[in-house]
Amino acid sequence: MSQPSTNIFRESLVNKQEFTITYELVPGRGSGGKKLDKILELAENAKDDGRIKAFSITDNPGGHPALAPTSLGLDIQAMGISPLLHFSLKDKNRNMAESQLFECHRHDLLNLLVLGGDYPRYGYHGQAMPVFDLDSTQLLSLIDHLRHHSAVEKGAPGQAMDLPRIDFFAGCVVSPFKTLESEQVWQYVKLLTKIQCGAQFVISQLGYDMIKYDELIRLTRDQHLDIPIIANVFVPSLIVARVMNKGRVPGVILPDKLLQHMEDEAQSRDKGEEARLLRAAKMIAALREMGYAGIHLGGNNLDFDKISFLLDKAEEFNRKGQREEVHFPEPFTWYLHEDCRRTPKKRKLPFLFSVNDLVHRQVFNKTGILFPIAKKISLAAMKNQCFNRLYTMFEHLCKKLLFHCRMCGDCTLAESAYLCPQSGCPKRMVNGPCGGSLNGFCEVYPNQRLCFWVRSYHRGREPDCHDLHALKSLPPKDWSLDRTSSWLNYFSGKDHHGRKNQH
Ligand code: SF4
Structure with missing residues (x-):
């Protein structure tokens, strides 16, 4: 069993004086190759720099098979950086989920980001079976159970056996970027349920509407929730931005206005690269000012030099408010606070x-x-x-x-x-x-x-x-x-x- 290592991510996130930075790694299909080498090189550089407190590792992203997050997690951990494993439920039933929780504990991989996951897509000989035996609230309850109780539940085989308590640090996700009232209210209700079930931190969906980011922070303050919220800042290349704009990435909205900006920026000599990084830096500054506990950074085609440039600029911008410049709302979006709905409205039932x-x-x-x-x-x-x-x-x-x-x-x-x-x-x-x-x-x-x-x-x-x-x-x-x-x-x-x- 691995010796417990210092959990830099957890220490940073629970320290209210610190602004925690995490970065998302996306391992592809296969157990090695150039893509993985690049990821490990980026992690090495980040370790020397010290600003990134955790690398989050996706779990079969987009519903496609990929290297298991525990595998890359162990490599990252060996470098002395905290891994934050995505733990999705699309491909595993409850017994597999529990088994993998024990595996994570055995290897001291205790930071987990619990999510349902994208609907399974193409796999070996066609589309994989969608499992979803548990949802994220139920898995968070299981993790909470493992955190606080040592006995197996009543009626289960081996109930006399004591399980070790496992000090997981488990978070959940939420999207504040839904455009309809019905979608958004449900997102917030589910977020609050996840917190009730034991989520210890929250990472938002990626988005570009600063009022929505603000709304999420205000909601947790209104509810007197003392839980760290991390904002997701994603730097897409122009090609990925076009895909996102077409709605082809589940749950992600990239508004037309932002895409138009990016198309214009792409006319410059560097094809808009610096403008994209500066926009992300301004977003980080604005999100810090709003009260976020940290940011969850991601992007495609980013090497460590670009990430470092972006983080340097974010520190410079911190002294100024940049919110308006990076605010890209979807037209006709519903906002919780504009609607002033503190109590449920009475409405005629069908x-x-x-x-x-x-x-x-x-x-x-x-x-x-x-x-x-x-x-x-x-x-x-x-x-x-x-x-x-x-x-x-x-x-x-x-x-x-x-x-x-x-x-x-x-x-x-x-x-x-x-x-x-x-x-x-x-x-x-x-x-x-x-x-x-x-x-x-x-x-x-x-x-x-x-x-x-x-x-x-x-x-x-x-x-x-x-x-x-x-x-x-x-x-x-x-x-x-x-x-x-x-x-x-x-x-x-x-x-x-x-x-x-x-x-
Ligand atoms: S979008 Fe709605 S209906 Fe579709 S899978 Fe998700 S919860 Fe179910």
């Missing part, structure tokens, strides 16, 4: 939602008129195999017709405005959206299908992000319930209602 909600409450709430009879029938069905089958078929028929039900056995319809996330969301997110939507459309079906959580926002009650303690994450689904009756599982206490009460 008829369909109201009917579903009424029926649900009468049948499944203990005080509902139909609850006693529904429970009695369900208990009878549990005792008779034939009746059980008929009961399950009846449930399937009703819910398939009404909600496109997939019989997952642990129904969360009531928690998502009576829309089914198992059939409506390609990542099966049950605790709020991923970060991949663009202008309200799903990351997986751009300009075709609205994000499931956007539809849920308009169909049900507005999520309440002003009461932090009311935000709870649904536990992971128990896969032994798949294809069984969720009604029976509810009345027998096997579904998430029953399991929530056990913890």
Whole structure:
């Protein structure tokens, strides 16, 4: 087992006097080669310079296979720099996630950035299977559990065994750059849920709208959250900027106005390189002034000389405010503070939602008129195999017709405005959206299908992000319930209602 090394990243980030700089490394497919050599060279130079406190390492970025972040993490650690491993959930189920957490602990790789991840794309012989067994809130809860509890949970094999407590330093991501109210409110609700689940720091999505960056800081201050927030500053080349502008990078917005600037700058002798670096330096200065705890730097075609130039300039600009010069908003963007929405607005609920909600409450709430009879029938069905089958078929028929039900056995319809996330969301997110939507459309079906959580926002009650303690994450689904009756599982206490009460 590796000897614990000093966690420079953690020490820097928890020290409120320091402005922490991290840099994102993107290992490609394969275990070596020129790309990796360049990355290691950059890291060596950064170590001598000392300003970068951690290198974050992506985990199969863009949904494509790449070198595992633990591998490059160990190389970076051996150089004496803190690695910050991205830990995404698109390719691993909960057991693989737990297994990799133990691996990280064994190698003293304790800084993790927890994220759902982009939808899997091309892999060996075609598109990979999207896993998403846990979402980021659920993985953060697992990490929090490993941080604070030493015993394996009740009912698990080996429950008598004590696990070592693991002092992970785990962060999460959020996008303040969504253009629609429905997308943005959900992003903030999910952020607050992630913090409730144990996130210890936050890194924003990359963006170029300075009011949005400011809004994120103001939100955490309004909520009296004492958690370091790191702003993502990305320096794209012109080619990458064009791709981002077309909406081809999940969840990323690069406005037309900024692209036009970059096209004009590209006419200069250096093809706009210095202008791009200076813009990033000004952004860093403005973000520092706003109160960010640090920046998460990234870019393509950056070597250490360019990074060093950029950081030097950011220090010079620190004495002046540069916010207006680097503010590139999307037209018609919704802003939280402009809307002055401190409490949820009262709005008329759609008829369909109201009917579903009424029926649900009468049948499944203990005080509902139909609850006693529904429970009695369900208990009878549990005792008779034939009746059980008929009961399950009846449930399937009703819910398939009404909600496109997939019989997952642990129904969360009531928690998502009576829309089914198992059939409506390609990542099966049950605790709020991923970060991949663009202008309200799903990351997986751009300009075709609205994000499931956007539809849920308009169909049900507005999520309440002003009461932090009311935000709870649904536990992971128990896969032994798949294809069984969720009604029976509810009345027998096997579904998430029953399991929530056990913890
Ligand atoms: S429906 Fe929304 S939450 Fe689900 S994958 Fe698409 S963008 Fe993400």
